[in-house]
Amino acid sequence: MVEVIRQGAICKVPEQLGEKNMSGLKICIVEDEDFVRESVVQLLNMKGYNHILEASRGQEAIAMIEKEKPDIVFLDIRLADNINGIEVLKKSRGISPNTKFVMMSAYQDEFGKQTKELGAYGFLKKPITKVDSFINIIKEISDKK
């Protein structure tokens, strides 16, 4: 038996069912809503992306990005402290220049252009309704590496 993360829970499964990390990608989810953040982590785990970091606050996200240098950051704009996603993007671009930032917000009209100019790789408009929204962008970034 091997231990794998499946559906967000650590499960013991027969070795032949153990999933391998499909990529070496390190992905960070920055989102203040616990349910949404945990759902994204679970979804990515199910798709074989097991190296996932999480943060709910801007300051925490910046420290994590500086320390871990993730390949991709999915970054919500409204966060749990007074540092929003745009500030995180501004501060993190310099400390982890190879990280790709994908913004997440319902307000693409308001923030899309600004975040693109600040160097964001992409923008996922909330509500996110398709699993492919995450997977396609991860694959696209992965293929370019």
Added chain:
Amino acid sequence: MSTLKEEFHALGNWHNKISMGSIVTREMLADPNLIKLPHEELKKIIAKAVKTMGQFEQFISGADKAAEKIKPFVYEKLGRDTEIPQRRDIL
């Protein structure tokens, strides 16, 4: 008193939670390897899916409350049945 923008944000948050929860639950239950899992692990996954379905009730109730708070903002400006602006100064 909250603003219209805050209430729309709250409504969007509930909407996003329902959307993400449904995506994850569907993916979880559609996994073709699910049936091959040991019984105890399968039980854990089903319990997690049931818990998420239960949370939907809370999210839908939250969305409903946000929509109720938005109504007065709208109906102050537009007639509930006529959809005609109520005040000439906003024409």
